[in-house]
Amino acid sequence: MEINVREYKRVNVIRVTGRVDASVAPQFEDALRKQVETGHAHLVLEMDGTDYISSAGVRALISAQKVLKSKGGSVMLAQPSERVREVLSIAGLDALFQTYADTEAAIGSI
């Protein structure tokens, strides 16, 4: 798993590539928490290169979403991979995350 953060005027973008399983979920959670606590109310996650995600990664997404929703913001998913979309759908969580065709569309929605 690789995490890259880009900071913009109104939003931060986190690019997540590779596999997010329980062995790397703590790093994923830390990166999200840092952005959620110190960044903007809106967070865009670029997940087109996220090849795999298990419940450990999904839990980090849910935690971040809970905090940002309480701040009037949200976690948005830009171009999530088929694997990510499938897992969220199976978990019954797809409705909890707004999904956009690309990062520009997600930023433009704010």
Add this chain to the structure above:
Amino acid sequence: MALLRVDAELAHLAQVRQFVETAALALGAPADIADALVLAVDECATNVIEHGYGGRGGQLEVEIRRDGRAVDAVLIVVLRDNAPLFDPTQLPQPDVSRPLEERPVGGLGAFLVRQLVDRVDYRVTARGGNELTLVKRLAGAAPAQGEGS
């Protein structure tokens, strides 16, 4: 039948996933069924490593075989470990219809497993270990490699 024995460590999850994918495809599973089994086994193995052994380490065994033929073919994955006895099939189901704010964060892995496979059975082995069996139907799948018609 394919068998993998690894030390129960999170760092070995990738190896477990690779083993399940390779074995499932070799046993005639289409890619979507192999993917579902990979995630289901990852969730079960993670649970054994994190909660069963509690990070203390131990052995984890994963066995995959195919049973039945043609219309009633199934893939069977058996996970065995020697962690303190725990039956994950008794975990309560999370209510995914509840609003996000009211939902507990735990239990998601076990919920996913139940969605991903057709059957989950637990038993205590003769040696006093945990044994979890996942059954996934292979309706309309290709025959296993080396299987006659």
